Amino acid sequence: MNVVELNRVTRHFGAVRAVGDLDLTIGRGSVVALLGPNGAGKTTALSLLLGLLEPDRGSVTLFGRPPSAAVRAGLIGAMPQDSGFVPGATVRDVVELARALYPHPLPAVDVLAAAGLTDRAGRRVDRLSGGETQRARFAFALAGGPELLVLDEPAAAMDVTARQAFWDGVRGYAEDGNTVLFSTHQLHEADAVADRIVVLAAGTVVADATPEQIREIGGGSLDAAFRTLTGSER
């Protein structure tokens, strides 16, 4: 059974077709990067996948069931863009809240360590730096011990050291048999972390291959491949 199956999924916002006839299949244990220029449909695709948006047409299944059922079963951990926390809660409170929502949570001490927040556990989430906030959101996604992690531009505000630790944690999580899908604008991160890169442009998949295969399209350069595939100048 595939972890993710999107079958010809289309979603409009008024006259704008954000995602059109999107096909995406992801098997267990993969780390998949979703790339695409601004407005390509990455966030919409992830929202459709999580059941936060309904498709106009097409089907979405996670672990062979509708997204809402997979979420209820505690199989999914997500880090959507710009999700907030209750002001005044501490990092530990946030981790405990997530743990309480899932049937098989990870130990809080492991979650805090994986997110690099052990020494910030008692800090209020509304007093964290930008990069620390991202890490707290990752901790929230991870705490339930989900089998699929969906991360929308997860490392955006992290510094170099935090990024390295974060991506090491993500790879380690996948090596335990879990599945990770993340969006990013950092091509080198997709190249270094993902087994597979899916490139979106104007709401459709224009490439779905290994980082090596994508680089070949650009004569060895992922940046050139991205420009060729998406028709964008970056």
Ligand SMILES: Nc1ncnc2c1ncn2[C@@H]1O[C@H](COP(=O)(O)OP(=O)(O)OP(=O)(O)O)[C@@H](O)[C@H]1O
């Ligand atoms: N709620 C909405 N209402 C109207 N249009 C929307 C809405 N959400 C997204 N769109 C439009 O749908 C298209 C895809 O947007 P989406 O946010 O999925 O792109 P993205 O690839 O995540 O972009 P970015 O890299 O800038 O985050 C864009 O044209 C966007 O303006």
